[in-house]
Amino acid sequence: MHAGTSEFFEDINDALREAVRALGGVKQVGAWLWPEIAPDTAGNRLRDCLNPERREKLSPEQVLFILRRAREVGYHAAMEYLAASCGYAKPAPLAPEDKLADLQRQFIASVESLERIQRQIQSMQGGHAMPPQAMRRVA
Incomplete structure (x- = not known):
């Protein structure tokens, strides 16, 4: 677990899963990431990408997309986890x-x-x- 953020996360995937939940779930976010495929399939792909046991992973750009969208809805814990796990102070979103x-x-x-x-x-x-x-x- 990682302390120092408003929530406790086991790893980056855990933090991103919570951001995805705040954005409406894997089906919603998966459809944003992969609009060319069916929402159910996109949701399953995203679920696989956030599972450390699976080979599929998100690209850095996709991680940034999720973090930016989470910021738009006022969810900052995933970004706070990322900063804290890299040894940075708690970030503050810009107005x-x-x-x-x-x-x-x-x-x-x-x-x-x-x-x-x-x-x-x-x-x-x-x-x-x-x-x-x-x-x-x-x-």
Whole structure:
């Protein structure tokens, strides 16, 4: 068992099984992961992937998908287990407005960087602005 999270899990599969349960069960999540197959078959495949005795395993991208969807419904114990089992502090989900603010900061920094590059180009050309058509050819 792993202490330090809001729940106790034997292993990562146990943690993911609980996340899947929070998302509506293996049939629901299996259909999201493998929409090309029947929901019952997808559910059985997911059940096999979460069984340590079986050969089938989830890809890293599928694990992330489950963790992200679990976050959307307010279930964080699987992510907490993952962080704790790797020696990290308990993670805190970002509020959507925090994510938006972070993206806005990145955007502003990118624009400022482009403006700085444009000023450097202009100074190297003797202060003349480069026409937009020329900028496209250079890029």
